Amino acid sequence: MTQDNRLYGPLDDVAGDAGHVGHPPRMGFFTDTSVCIGCKACEVACKEWNLLPDDGFELLGMSLDNTGSLGASSWRHVAFIEQERPIAGQDPGVIGTPTGPSGTGATATSVAEALHGTPGRGSELGTEPVDLPMPSFELPGEGTGAEGRTDFRWLMASDVCKHCTHAGCLDVCPTGALFRTEFGTVVVQQDICNGCGYCVPACPYGVIDRREDDGRAWKCTLCYDRLKGGLEPACAKACPTDSIQFGPLDQLRERAARRVDQLHEVGVPEARLYGEDPHDGVGGTGAMFLLLDEPEVYGLPPDPVVPTRDLPRMWRFAGAAAGALVVAAIGAFAGRRP
């Protein structure tokens, strides 16, 4: 199976597949967003440990999020999502107060504009954020009176590189700067990267990005250096509520499944896992998440697919086309009269 699934599908031993012999178990993250308090300690700890530069002092207005997205200098990103809908078991205290309609639709328009004006978000190579909300021509709160808000919830989630089983960035890297470590993670070697940028559009999550000043591609290393020293990654170490958990991936999968069951039991049916399925478009991820809504709500693609999935088919088409050409050419010659 391993041989068959080198480009797509489940793969039990990613490090072994990359040629590591006698390697440690595959390590990864489980981010339980149901206990994230949005403190951003992960973002700060990541930057501290990895000596990342700041990426601008811009107020984005995306709730309390002023990071905007993952990027060359932001390897952890805490998303804040305000929604006019209930979270199971929580009373947001809105009912009975003299409220009008929600302001979230109208504010999203201004946020999209602010994001466009922010340097360092995305790149020319296709990871620029897309504004999803419909444009609004109303002032927030327009129509106050009859239609009061009745529900509210505030979701927070720390996003990170997924360290895919089939990593698009790694597969397209022409220089070998991106490599699979013995822990099954995916790391850029900065002294080899030549800044070609092929990896940027190859990532189905829009994670890896080039830094404007030096042109090279940067992303989360899952603290490769700390792992080698027997330490957990900086973000997991700093997380006060254990929203970010680090460990061997198979153990994390069990823990994640238990947590989902527990939440279902206490009446949070919307809890679901993201990235844990080896049968998804990237063969499962090394960083999975417990979400309380559809992935799109958190800015995560609902159905990510590694570009190499289509490689065999493309080669078959190409091969067939080449074969047909050969046959045609032979036919042309063969049909010639001496």
Added chain:
Amino acid sequence: MGSNMAEAHPVGFQWVVEAKSRGAKVIHIDPRFTRTSALADAHVPLRAGSDIAFLGGVINYILSNDLAFRDYVVPYTNASFLLSEDFRDTEDLDGLFSGYDPESATYDPASWRYEGAPATPPTAEGSAEQALGDQHGSGGARLEGVSMHPPSDPTLEHPRCVYQVLKRHYARYTPEMVAEVCGTPRDLFLQVCQAWTSASGRERTAALVYSVGWTQHTVGVQYIRSAAIIQLLLGNMGRPGGGILALRGHASIQGSTDIPTLFNLLPGYIPMPASTGNDTFDDYVESVRGEQQKGFWRNANAYIVSLLKEYWGDNATADNDFCYDYLPRISGDHGTYRTALDMIDGRVFGYFLLGQNPGVGSAHGRLQRLGMANLDWLVVRDLAMIESATFWKDSPEVETGEIRPETCRTEVFFFPAASHVEKEGTFTQTQRMLQWREKAVEPRGDQRSDLWFFFHLGRMLRERLAGSDARRDRPLLDLFWDYEVRDGEPSAEHVLRRISGQDVATGKQLSGYMDLKDDGSTLSGCWIYSGVYADGVNQAARRTSRFEQDLYAHEWGWVWPYNRRILYNRASADPAGRPWSERKAIIWWDEEKKEWTGHDVPDFEKDKPPTYEPPQDAVGVAALRGDDPFIMQADGKGWLFVPNGLLDGPMPTHYEPHESPVRNPLYGQQGNPTRTVYGRSDNPSNPGPPEPNAEVFPYVFTTARLTEHHTAGGMSRWLPYLSELQPEMFVEVSPELARERDLQHLGWATLVSSRSAIEARVIVTDRMKPLRVAGRTVHQVWVPYHWGATGLVTGDSANDLLGVALDPNVLIQESKVATCDVRPGRRPRGEELLAYVEDYRRRAGITVETGTRVTTVGPGASIAHIETAPEGQDDEERS
């Protein structure tokens, strides 16, 4: 309540998350829906400044439904004690208690006493200017004549027993009234009542967390009193999983009240001597320890003598009253706000700022900066060049022309400080736990520890004065100043050893405050910390893993007093000494060994049996009965009613904030009748009912923090990783207010008060919601207070909007609620800003008397409490 724990204390909040995952119900009661609310089971909104009405409603729910934990309440609280016939409640006097004097805006608490008890003399001379309540510190107030049990009615039926008085006082705090005052929907309020009262009794407890959202009010002390009443009625004090947890605003703020940076306290909550009434050492000691009262404050003479021995060493002898006369005396209010006003008035010449940035972080920033601009010298020790060091060249007053850099007279000395990782010492956290910090890295350049600064400052002052025979120099010259020094750095461990306490003759470390003597044979820098170096071991530096020790982790750090993890834990057992339940057991009486034992260090005399009855004439510790768990209280009981020690009433009563958009729906008395107002032209107040023109400032605003920044920004606005996370000053408004005032998300808004106008970017969010209060819609806005003129990210300061109105007990400013106006667009610049604010003052009819008529009922209702203008003040001088 009054706490945004997830954002302001994220590390501690992990345990709330842990408890929730084990089935605890988490309720967040707060004006704002914050990151704490996002993780709570319920967010319960209320109007800022209405918490006592809410808590009073809970008390009423408990009493009218007979839900108190009676087996606990009758023996452990003063519920059964009878009150004097002279006492009159707010029910009788429309919001005032008996003993009020409108001329001085103070109470005489004589009528609040227990039946048969003599009137207790005031602890210090004076007026509302003194922070009397704070002087009582951890011990509670003095109370004479209670060493014997006051008359009581254990059936709680007597009309003058505390229980019945309480019941009448809170009868009008109905769920409907709570909805009217707080804007909290009735059903949601009742949900809270049910949840809270169900976590009560033998098997269950509830914990309450508050922070500066409670303390920073003109009635802040009474907020906390309200919580104390509820937690005592429900039997939640002194028990595991119970208590009232005060989360502090900064690392080691607990430590800075234990060994205080307050003008009116000496270490261990010992009151500072006053200029009158404390003439002799004996007068002073007696004023602290009382005569006929119970408990460990009775031994205060030993604590005071040991403190003086630490200060003046061998020079302190019984013959010279242990150098008592070297202690400074306080003659009135010398609090931080009074000092700022005195700077403006030219009465203060020099000022030290140590890790404090009042130009941004204190209420009425403008007042603070104008004060600092009128000094001879200012010393600033900080990590960065904060606004309070650069106000003379870049403050808003430079923009308006009120401070001219060329002529500003203040000479600023800036000293770079070592950070907490660049020096050793202890932090004391909210559980009263001291934890030792090692020095992780060497400070760079001229960065020095505070210990270094003050040790060498003292050394150099003493060298300058050497040989002087002036009497005024003796206190400095006679100090013990021989701390161990290595490479110029004084030893923090040596300081800790002397705080912990030593036998003077042998140098042996003491094991705790029970070892302290009043004959000069022991020394201790802070009696409650005594034992932190017991057995010659730095107990604060212990770090045994929790997996290798008991449930309460007694070998991690050290908790004052005596490493007790839960204060008053005698209350965790019933009067007979048996745990209320197996589930909630921590200490109990071991009948065989004849001693208290259990999972924690008993907060009780180890060998005093539960059945102990003191002899008739006993006082102090000996007078504590076997079932008096509150051993620091003058009567050994938890106080539902405070017979002495508070300046603003024996029971919490809802008063409107100093600046409020509505009339008090509960009483004719509008605000706290004893609040400190400083009525003067440079400290104007926005009008509030019953004064006219309150509608000029129609919105309620509150100030708060973000996780991403630290207080006034000194530790965050200079760091790129934190600054980029919250790069700009903003104001959060509801969609409804955005519509009312035409505010655009990410656009600009100007907030205006009678003090100043500031600008901020607008964040429109569903997290903010209007409330229906007293029949009208009240909008609330909030602003973070982290920004100032310097640093990587800059912005206007929220504190510039606030005036100075204080809680009379502890002189804390009301910075969690005030009124303002909100307008779209940026504020005017330069002198136009002054004209803009002046126009608001004119429209609101504001005079120096506005807001100072603190009495709104009865004969004194027209008295304005204004300051007479200081002589010789000249506006020109300060620029």
